[in-house]
Amino acid sequence: EAGVAQSPRYKIIEKRQSVAFWCNPISGHATLYWYQQILGQGPKLLIQFQNNGVVDDSQLPKDRFSAERLKGVDSTLKIQPAKLEDSAVYLCASSIGHQETQYFGPGTRLLVL
Amino acid sequence: DQQVKQNSPSLSVQEGRISILNCDYTNSMFDYFLWYKKYPAEGPTFLISISSIKDKNEDGRFTVFLNKSAKHLSLHIVPSQPGDSAVYFCAASNNAGNMLTFGGGTRLMVKP
Numbered sequence: 001e002a003g004v005a006q007s008p009r010y011k012i013i014e015k016r017q018s019v020a021f022w023c024n025p026i027s028g029h030a031t032l033y034w035y036q037q038i039l040g041q042g043p044k045l046l047i048q049f050q051n052n053g054v055v056d057d058s059q060l061p062k063d064r065f066s067a068e069r070l071k072g073v074d075s076t077l078k079i080q081p082a083k084l085e086d087s088a089v090y091l092c093a094s095s096i097g098h099q100e101t102q103y104f105g106p107g108t109r110l111l112v113l
Numbered sequence: 114d115q116q117v118k119q120n121s122p123s124l125s126v127q128e129g130r131i132s133i134l135n136c137d138y139t140n141s142m143f144d145y146f147l148w149y150k151k152y153p154a155e156g157p158t159f160l161i162s163i164s165s166i167k168d169k170n171e172d173g174r175f176t177v178f179l180n181k182s183a184k185h186l187s188l189h190i191v192p193s194q195p196g197d198s199a200v201y202f203c204a205a206s207n208n209a210g211n212m213l214t215f216g217g218g219t220r221l222m223v224k225p
Contacts, residue, residue: 004156042117042202042215043157056212091156099208104149104156 002026004105006092012111018080021108025073025094031055033102034067034077035091043091049075050098082112116140117205119216127224132190134219136203139184143205147213148177148188151200160201161188193223 005024013019025032030051035043046065047057052072060067064083069075079086089109093102118137126132134148144165149157163170163177163186170177176189190197200220204213 040217042119042204042217043213044215045213048212093156101159101162102213104158106154106156 004092004094004103006090006105006108008108009106010109010111012113013082014113015084016081018078019082019110020076020078021090021092021110023075023077023092023105025075025092026103029094029096029103030072031095031098031100031102032069032075033093033095034075035093035104037089037091037107039088046077048098055098079110082110084112086110087112115217116143117203117214117216119201119203119219121219122217123220123222125222125224126193128195129192132188132193132197132221132223134188134190134201134203134221136186136188136216137184138186138205140205140207140214141184142207143214145206145208146177146179146186147204147206148175149202149204149215150197151202151218157202190221193221195223195225197221198223 032049034046037043046060047067048055049069052069067077089107091107093104095102147162148160150160151157161172161175179186200218202218203216
């Protein structure tokens with residue numbers, strides 16, 4: 001069974017630029033999560049989707065971050081404009097349902113200069 | 114406000130000995146707890162979980178203990194193996210596994 005796929009794996013941008021990350025969850029997984037992991041910290045949930053609907057986005061900085069999962073399968077997370085403090089690993093996870101084990105992708109490492 | 118804390122950033126143990134990783138939480142509404150293991154350049158992988166109705170859960174070499182009155186959980190690995198060297202995150206939820214709050218992680222190094 002293929003795992004959660006994420007791309008790109010690495011991205012370097014300058015502050016105020018825009019960036020987008022892509023995630024393809026495990027086939028059949030209805031729930032998709034985006035996490036931000038700053039160096040030395042644990043992952044922090046940004047947004048959770050159930051199919052193509054948002055379950056929780058209370059920790060998403062909505063002035064600059066946006067995410068969508070239009071067809072209920074893959075998802076994109078966008079940052080516009082990026083700030084230095086956005087440098088982190090962005091992890092995508094999926095689960096069969098909203099109370100099931102979450103499986104994580106390898107993450108996208110973002111460096112904002 | 115850190116609701117889940119792992120106060121030891123690193124731990125070093127000898128191969129074959131026991132590894133004990135600790136985690137404290139402050140939110141009494143948490144009712145489900147998990148441990149994830151993370152290797153470099155990979156995403157976290159689920160290791161073991163425990164519901165608040167239990168105080169112990171075992172899976173092979175891994176055992177998780179929960180002390181609700183102390184708001185403390187621990188992960189025991191016996192015997193420790195060099196392949197166990199990784200960063201371990203504890204996580205908690207107040208919705209049976211949904212909406213996870215992670216601790217900062219503990220780096221375990223198992224020396225041959």
